[in-house]
Amino acid sequence: MLQYLADALKARTDFSAWQVMKAVKRSHQLFLIREETESVRRVDTVKYYVTVHQEREEAGKQVLGESSFVYLEGDDIAPKLDLAALMASRVSNQPWLLPGPDQRYMGAEIKDNSIVANPDKVIEKVKEEILHAVGEFQDVRLSSSELFADYTEYELVNSLGLKVSSADTDMLFDFVLLTGEGHGEVESSGFKTCRFYKDLRIGETLRKYAQYARDSLTAKLPENGKADIVFAEEALDTLFNSFIAHAGGSSAYQGWSRFEKDRPVIDAPEGELLTMFSNPQLPGMMKSGAFDDSGLARKRVEVIRENIFKRRTLDKRYSDYLGQGGSSRIGSTGGEATGAFANVEVEAGAKKMDELLAEGTYLLLRFSTFEPNPVTGNFSGEIRTGYRIEGGKRIPIKGGSVSGVIQDAFRRAWFSSDKVTRPAYRGPAGIKLLGLDLAGE
Amino acid sequence: MSEIVSGMEKTVPYACGLVMETLGERVVVMTKESRIEPLDPSRGAVLTVFTGSEFIERSTSDLTPEGLRKAARELVKSAELAGIGGNIRIDPGEKMEKDFDVKEAVPNDSVSLKDKVSRCSEYMEKLQGMDGRIVNAVSVYAYTRNRELYVNRNKVLFQDLKRGQTVIQAVMKDGENTAQLHEGDSRQGGYENSVIPEEKFVSLVRDCGRILNAPRLAPGYYDCIFSPEFAGITAHECFGHGTETDMFLKGRSRAQEYLNKPVGSALVNMFDSPACEGAAASFFFDHEGQPASRTQIIKDGVLVSGITDLNSATRLGIQRTANGRRESCERKAYARMTNTFFGPGSDTFEEMLGSIDFGYYLTHPSNGMEDPKGWGIQLEGYLAEEIRGGKLTGNVYTPVIVTGYLPDMLNSISMVGNKSTLFGLGYCGKGHKEWVKVTDGGPYLKLKARLA
Numbered sequence: 001m002l003q004y005l006a007d008a009l010k011a012r013t014d015f016s017a018w019q020v021m022k023a024v025k026r027s028h029q030l031f032l033i034r035e036e037t038e039s040v041r042r043v044d045t046v047k048y049y050v051t052v053h054q055e056r057e058e059a060g061k062q063v064l065g066e067s068s069f070v071y072l073e074g075d076d077i078a079p080k081l082d083l084a085a086l087m088a089s090r091v092s093n094q095p096w097l098l099p100g101p102d103q104r105y106m107g108a109e110i111k112d113n114s115i116v117a118n119p120d121k122v123i124e125k126v127k128e129e130i131l132h133a134v135g136e137f138q139d140v141r142l143s144s145s146e147l148f149a150d151y152t153e154y155e156l157v158n159s160l161g162l163k164v165s166s167a168d169t170d171m172l173f174d175f176v177l178l179t180g181e182g183h184g185e186v187e188s189s190g191f192k193t194c195r196f197y198k199d200l201r202i203g204e205t206l207r208k209y210a211q212y213a214r215d216s217l218t219a220k221l222p223e224n225g226k227a228d229i230v231f232a233e234e235a236l237d238t239l240f241n242s243f244i245a246h247a248g249g250s251s252a253y254q255g256w257s258r259f260e261k262d263r264p265v266i267d268a269p270e271g272e273l274l275t276m277f278s279n280p281q282l283p284g285m286m287k288s289g290a291f292d293d294s295g296l297a298r299k300r301v302e303v304i305r306e307n308i309f310k311r312r313t314l315d316k317r318y319s320d321y322l323g324q325g326g327s328s329r330i331g332s333t334g335g336e337a338t339g340a341f342a343n344v345e346v347e348a349g350a351k352k353m354d355e356l357l358a359e360g361t362y363l364l365l366r367f368s369t370f371e372p373n374p375v376t377g378n379f380s381g382e383i384r385t386g387y388r389i390e391g392g393k394r395i396p397i398k399g400g401s402v403s404g405v406i407q408d409a410f411r412r413a414w415f416s417s418d419k420v421t422r423p424a425y426r427g428p429a430g431i432k433l434l435g436l437d438l439a440g441e
Numbered sequence: 442m443s444e445i446v447s448g449m450e451k452t453v454p455y456a457c458g459l460v461m462e463t464l465g466e467r468v469v470v471m472t473k474e475s476r477i478e479p480l481d482p483s484r485g486a487v488l489t490v491f492t493g494s495e496f497i498e499r500s501t502s503d504l505t506p507e508g509l510r511k512a513a514r515e516l517v518k519s520a521e522l523a524g525i526g527g528n529i530r531i532d533p534g535e536k537m538e539k540d541f542d543v544k545e546a547v548p549n550d551s552v553s554l555k556d557k558v559s560r561c562s563e564y565m566e567k568l569q570g571m572d573g574r575i576v577n578a579v580s581v582y583a584y585t586r587n588r589e590l591y592v593n594r595n596k597v598l599f600q601d602l603k604r605g606q607t608v609i610q611a612v613m614k615d616g617e618n619t620a621q622l623h624e625g626d627s628r629q630g631g632y633e634n635s636v637i638p639e640e641k642f643v644s645l646v647r648d649c650g651r652i653l654n655a656p657r658l659a660p661g662y663y664d665c666i667f668s669p670e671f672a673g674i675t676a677h678e679c680f681g682h683g684t685e686t687d688m689f690l691k692g693r694s695r696a697q698e699y700l701n702k703p704v705g706s707a708l709v710n711m712f713d714s715p716a717c718e719g720a721a722a723s724f725f726f727d728h729e730g731q732p733a734s735r736t737q738i739i740k741d742g743v744l745v746s747g748i749t750d751l752n753s754a755t756r757l758g759i760q761r762t763a764n765g766r767r768e769s770c771e772r773k774a775y776a777r778m779t780n781t782f783f784g785p786g787s788d789t790f791e792e793m794l795g796s797i798d799f800g801y802y803l804t805h806p807s808n809g810m811e812d813p814k815g816w817g818i819q820l821e822g823y824l825a826e827e828i829r830g831g832k833l834t835g836n837v838y839t840p841v842i843v844t845g846y847l848p849d850m851l852n853s854i855s856m857v858g859n860k861s862t863l864f865g866l867g868y869c870g871k872g873h874k875e876w877v878k879v880t881d882g883g884p885y886l887k888l889k890a891r892l893a
Contacts, residue, residue, distance in 0.1 A: 031773060033691055036495075038752065040523070043500040043771045045485065069479045072502060087466075087477040090558045094474070144691040174872060178692055178814075187693055187814040191873050216815075224660055253473060255576035256612050256619050267617075368810035368819045373840070375612060375621045380842040380893065382810065382819035399817055401844045401893050403657065407617070439660035439844065439893035 001073065005048055006157055008077045014085050017053035017098050019158035021293065022046070028119040030147045035131055038144075046073055049293070052081070054088040055095055063092040096320035099337070101161040103297040108281045108288040111151075112196040115169040119149040122197050126173070129202040134177075140210040143176035143187060149197075156295045164295050170286070173200055179213040188213035188385070193423045195284045212366070212385045219398035222362060222388065222440035229402055229438075230356050230416075230430045233365040235381075237422055238372060239431065242406040243276060244341045245374030247303045249318020256375060258407065259309040266307055271413045271434070272349045273306040278313045279426070280342035286423040287343040292316075298339030313341040346427030349415030356416055356432045363387045363394065363430070364402060377406035400440030409433045442592040445488065445513045450594060452517045455491040455531040457593035459728055460504065461770050465585040468554075470561040472569055472577050477558065480585060485770035488513055490520045493527030496752065500770045531755060533595040534730060541600040541725035545631025549584045549605065552632045557582055560635055564642075568609055571646045574653065579610040581625070582635050591730045600725045604878075605634030608866065609642065611649045620839070622649040622805060622823055627721040627865030627880075648805060651837045652824055658838035660893040664800030666793050666828070669862045672883030674806040674820055676711055676783050677869065679847055680704070681881075682811035684713075684738050685764070685776035686747040690756055694813040696744060704744045705851025710784035711739040713748050715763050720780040721865035722880045728774050729765035736762045742851075750776040768875050775871055783883030786857025793856045793887040795831040801892060802826045802833060803841055816847035825892065845891045858884030 002022050009018040029041040047070050054065035065088035069080055115122050126147055134142040148171065155165040176189045190209045194200060231239055243265070251257035259265055265274065280298035282288050292298055296316045303311060314322065319337035357363055367381030380403035387394035412434035420429040442458045449456035465480035485502040486509060499516040501508060564580035587602040608625035624641040628634045667675060680696065688694035696704070714735035715724050726732050729751040736746050749757075750765035753776055766777040794802075805823040812818065825841040827834040863882035870876050 027771065029773070037523075039496040039498060039773055040519070041498040041500065041773060042519075045500075045502045045771060047502070066476075067478055070481050072482060072484050074504060083479065086554055087479075090554055091475050091477050141692075143693050174874075176691065176693060183695075183698070185692075185814070189872070254471065254612065255473075256614050258617060258619075368812060368817065369808065371808070373621075375619050376840075378840045380821060380840060382812075382817060382842075382844045398815075399844065399846075401819065401842050403840075403842055403893050437657065437660060437893060439842070439891060 001048065002155060002157065005050065005071060005077065008081065009050070009052070009159070012081060012085070014054060015052045016055040017159045019051040019098055019156065019294065021049040021154060021156040023049065023152055023154055025150060025152040026119070027148060027150045028123055030123050030127060032127070032130070032142070032145045034142055034144070050084070052084045052088055053098065054085065058092055062095050064095040065089050065091045066093060067091065094321055096317045098158050098160055099162055099294055099296040099316050101163070103162065103164070103291070103295065105164065105290040105297045106281050106299070107290040109283040110168040110195045110288050112169045114197055115149050115171070116151050119151065122149050123147055126197070126200060126202060130175070130206065133203040133206040137210055140177050140179045140213055143178045145173070145175035148172040156291070158295060162295045164291055166290055168289065169195055171195070171197060171200055173202070175206070175209070177206070177210055177213045179210070180217050184217065186213060186216040188216060193286055195286065199284055215385065215396035216398055219396035222383065222386070222397045222400045222438050224440055225438060226435045227438040228361045228432060228434045229436050230361055230363045230432045232363060232430045235364055235367060235370055236420070236425050236431065238370050240276070240344050241372045241374050242377040243304070244344070247309070247313055248341060249312060249314040249322060252312060253318055253321050261309055263309055264307050265304055265309050266407060266410045269307055269411050271411070272415050274304050274410060274413065275306055275347035276304040277302055277345040278338065278341045278343070279345040280339060282343050282345070282426060285343045285426070292339040296337055296339055298342060301338045313338050315340050343424045343426060346415065348417045348419050348428050350417060351414060353416040353418045353430045356414055356430050357389050359389055361389045361432070362397065362438070363389065372406050379404060379406060400438060402436050402438055404433070404436045409436060442509070442590065443597060445509055446592050446594065449488070449490055449513050449517050453490040453520050453525060454493050455533070457489050457591070457730065458486060459770070460486045460590040462588045463585065463769070465583065467581065467583040468557050468561045469579065469581050470558065470565045471579045472565065477554070480583070483769045486512070487770045488516050490516055491531050492520050492523055492525045493529060495523065497523060498773070529755060531751070533593045536595045537732070538597045543601065543603045543629045545603055545633070547632040549603070549631040557635070564609055564637060568611055568642060568646070571642065572613065572650060574613040574615050574650065575611050576614045577612040579608070581608040582606070584631070589728070591726060591728070593730055596730045598726050598730060602629065602724055603631060604629045604721050605631055606721070606865070607635050607637050609637055609645060611645060613649050613653050615653050618654050620649050620653040622652070625866055629719045629721060629723060648824055652839035655837045655839040658801065658825055658841065658892060662889060662891050664797045665888055665890045665892070666790070666797070666800070666802045667886045667888065668802070668804035669858070669883055669885060670864050671803045671806045671820070671822060672783050672886045673864050673881030674809045675886070676883055677778060677781050677867070677879065677881040678809040678811050678818055678820060679851065680711055680738055680744070681713065681778045681781045683813035684744070684747040685778070686749045686753040686757060686759065687776045688813050689747060690753045695816055696747065696813065699744050702744060703742050704848055705739060705742045706854045707742040708786055708854055708857045709739050709742045709851055710737070711782070712737050712784060713764065713778055713781045715779035717780045717863065720863050720880050722779045722878045724779070727763040727765045728767045731761050731763040731765060733763045748776055748778065750774055766877050768877055772875055775875060777871065777877050778869060778879050780863055780880045782861055782863060782881060783857070783886065785859050785861040785884045787859050788856040788887070789859060790885045793858070793885060794828060794833065796856065796887065797828045797831060800828045801841070802828055803843070807840070817844070818847050818850060819844050842893045843890050844893070850888060850890060853889035854886055856887035858886065860884055
C-alpha cells in the first residue's frame with residue numbers, strides 16, 4: 001500500500017514534493033473496577049499520513065502550497081489527492097524543503113520485545129502485580145485501573161528518496177487508590193507512561209501512591225503568603241513548558257519568543273543557573289526517537305548553558321524559515337535542524353535534596369493540573385500532594401494553590417544534586433523556587 | 442452489522458456494533474503562515490460483547506465484510522476463553538430504527554475553499570490591524586462531520602452530525618511581557634457558523650491588551666461575579682465529572698452519598714443535555730444507543746441525578762441517560778458530559794454588580810480540574826476585574842485561579858442571572874485522556890470564592 005501511494009504521488013505533476021508515513025498500531029487494553037475486569041479491548045489500526053508540497057511563483061515571489069491528509073485503507077486515493085492539491089493551492093507559505101536522504105540517525109531503544117511478542121501476557125502479568133501489591137495494603141483499596149500496551153511500527157518515504165522506519169512500544173498505567181472511611185474517604189490517582197514493561201515498577205509505584213493517600217487523610221491547607229517551594233515528581237513533568245515553547249521555532253518565527261542567542265533566558269538570576277538540553281536519545285523515554293514526523297534525524301541539543309540561550313530546537317520547517325536549514329534545491333540534509341523539543345534534560349545543582357528542604361519549605365509533588373502557560377509563563381496549580389517541612393518532618397498539605405510567572409520564579413532557583421528520570425524528564429529530583437505565592441488558609 | 446451482531450449473540454448474552462467516521466476540514470490563517478487540511482479522519486468499527494460479567498471489545502479500521510466477520514469471530518473466541526456466564530443482564534432498549542441528520546443552513550460543501558480561506562484571511566488581517574502589539578493573529582474555521590451507526594438486537598440507529606467552529610486568537614507582546622487570548626464559538630450546522638461578530642473582535646483586542654501588563658491579584662476570599670463562560674466551566678468541573686456514574690461504581694465520587702440531598706444554594710439548577718438543539722456537543726443517540734434527552738442534575742440546590750453509561754447504569758440499577766461516549770472507536774465508552782450548564786435565575790448583571798462593595802468580576806476562563814472525591818475545585822482564567830462600590834474599576838489582574846471546597850462555593854451562590862448561554866469551544870478529558878467534544882455555560886453568578 002505504501003508503494004501504491006508513493007506511485008500515485010509520483011504520477012502527479014502538480015506536487016513539487018511529497019511524503020507518506022505509514023503507522024500500524026496494535027493496542028491491548030485492560031480496565032479494572034476494584035479487582036474485577038470491567039472491559040478487555042484490542043484495537044488494530046493502519047493509517048497513512050500523506051503530505052504534499054506545491055511550490056509556485058506568486059506575484060514574483062516563490063511560495064509553498066502545502067497540505068496533509070490521512071489515508072485509510074479502502075479510500076479512493078484520486079479524490080484525496082485532488083482535494084490536497086486544491087487545499088495546497090490556497091496556501092502561500094514561505095518555502096521549505098522536506099529532509100533529504102542523507103540523514104544520520106542516532107537511535108535510542110524504545111521498543112520492548114516482550115510487548116511486541118506477547119502483549120496479553122504482559123497485561124496479565126501487570127494485572128497480577130497490581131492485585132498482589134494492593135492485596136498487601138491493610139488500609140488502602142484499589143478503586144480502578146487502566147492498562148494499555150501499545151506497539152506501533154512506522155515507515156516513511158518521501159519524494160527526495162528518504163526512506164526510514166522504526167518501531168516503538170508504549171505502556172500506560174492509570175490507577176486510583178482509596179483510603180479512609182465514609183466522609184473521610186480520600187483518593188490518590190496516578191498516571192504513568194513508559195516504553196518498557198520493567199519501567200512500570202507496579203509495586204513500588206502503588207506503594208508510593210498508597211502513602212500519598214494515607215497522608216491525604218491528615219493533610220491541611222497551606223498558609224497564605226510567600227513561600228519557598230521545592231517542585232518534585234509529577235510537578236517536574238510540565239515545569240519547563242514555557243522554556244520549551246520559547247526555545248522552539250514557531251515562537252521565534254511568529255515573533256513572541258523571549259529567547260535570543262547568547263542572551264540570558266532569566267534576567268538578573270540570584271540562584272543557580274539553568275543548563276538544559278533537548279535529548280531524543282535517552283533509552284526508554286517517551287520523547288525519544290531517531291526521527292521526527294518528517295523523517296528528519298533528531299539531535300541532542302544544548303539549549304541553555306548556565307542561563308545563556310545557545311540554540312533553538314527546530315524542525316525542518318522552522319529551520320528553513322529561520323535561515324538555518326542547510327537546504328539546497330536538490331534536497332536537504334537538515335543542516336541546523338534538530339527536530340522539535342524532545343526529552344527535557346536538566347543539569348543537576350550543588351545541593352542535596354535534603355538541603356533544599358529547609359525548615360518552612362514546601363515540597364510539592366502533585367497538582368490537580370499544572371500547565372504553565374507556554375506563551376506567558378504564568379503558572380498556577382491546586383495542590384494534590386505536598387508537605388511542609390516542620391521540625392525536620394514532612395507535614396502533609398493539600399488544597400490551596402501555588403502561582404507565579406516562570407521567568408520571575410526561576411530568578412531564584414536551586415537544583416538538587418540528586419537526579420531523577422521521569423517519562424520525558426531527566427534531571428534534578430527537586431527544583432527549589434523561592435518566594436512564590438501560596439494561597440491557602 | 443445486524444447479521445454480525447446476531448451471529449455473536451448465538452454465543453454471548455449481549456452484543457452490539459458501532460461504526461464511526463469523522464471527517465472534516467480546517468483552515469488556519471496566521472500572520473506569517475497558514476494551513477488548510479482535512480481533519481485527521483477516524484474511521485472504524487468497534488464490536489462489543491458482554492459475557493454476563495465483563496465487556497470484551499475489538500476495534501478495527503478494516504471495515505470490509507470479511508474484516509468485520511473476522512473481528513467478530515476473534516471476539517467471540519475471546520469471550521469463550523474469558524468464560525461466559527454471570528447474572529448481569531444488559532437491557533437492549535426499546536425497538537428503534539431511525540436515521541438522524543443535522544441540517545446545515547449553509548451547507549459546508551456549497552462554499553468554495555477559496556471563500557473559506559478569504560474569510561479567515563480577512564479575519565486575521567482585521568485582528569492584526571487592530572493593535573500594533575499583536576505579533577501573531579490567528580483565524581481558524583473548522584468543520585467536523587461525525588457519521589455513526591449503532592446496532593444491537595433492538596436498534597439500528599444512524600446519525601450524521603455536523604458542526605462548524607470559528608476561532609480568532611491574538612498573541613500580544615510588549616517588551617518582555619506576552620499575552621494571548623481567543624474568542625469564538627462552535628455550533629451544529631454548516632458554514633453559517635463561520636461568522637464572528639464585530640463585538641468579539643473588539644472585546645478580544647481590548648481584553649488581551651488589558652492583561653498584557655496586568656499584575657496578579659492579592660490572594661484572598663472575595664465576593665465575585667462569574668461571567669456566563671466562567672459559570673460554564675464551574676458547572677462542568679463542579680458537578681459534571683462528579684455525577685458521571687462510572688465514578689460512583691469506582692467509589693470515586695462523593696456525590697453518590699448526596700443523591701437527593703442539598704449540595705448548594707436553592708438558586709442552583711444544573712443540567713446536562715445532548716438534546717440542546719444546535720449545541721456543538723448535541724447528538725441524537727449516544728455511543729451505546731441511548732436516545733438523547735435532558736438530565737437535571739441539581740434541582741433547586743438538591744442533587745437529583747447522575748449521568749450514566751451502560752455499564753454503570755446496569756450495575757448500579759439506575760436509569761440510563763444518554764452519556765455513554767467514546768473518544769473514537771479506538772477507545773472505551775465512559776459516562777461523559779455533553780452540554781452542561783446552570784439554569785437561569787432572575788437577576789441582572791447590573792443588580793449583581795450593585796450589590797458588591799469590593800470584589801472581582803471573572804471572565805475568559807482557560808481550564809479547570811475536577812476532584813469528585815475530595816470536592817476540591819480548581820478553575821483558571823485570564824482576567825479578573827476589580828469591583829468597588831458596585832462598579833467595575835477598570836483595574837484588571839491576570840491570571841486568576843479559583844480554588845475551594847465545592848459545597849462552600851455552590852452554597853455561596855446568592856444571585857443568578859436571568860439568561861443562560863452555552864459556549865461551544867470546549868473539549869473534555871477523563872483524567873488525562875479520552876477527549877470528547879463538550880460545551881458548557883450558564884448565566885452570570887454572584888458567589889464567594891478563594892482567588893489567587
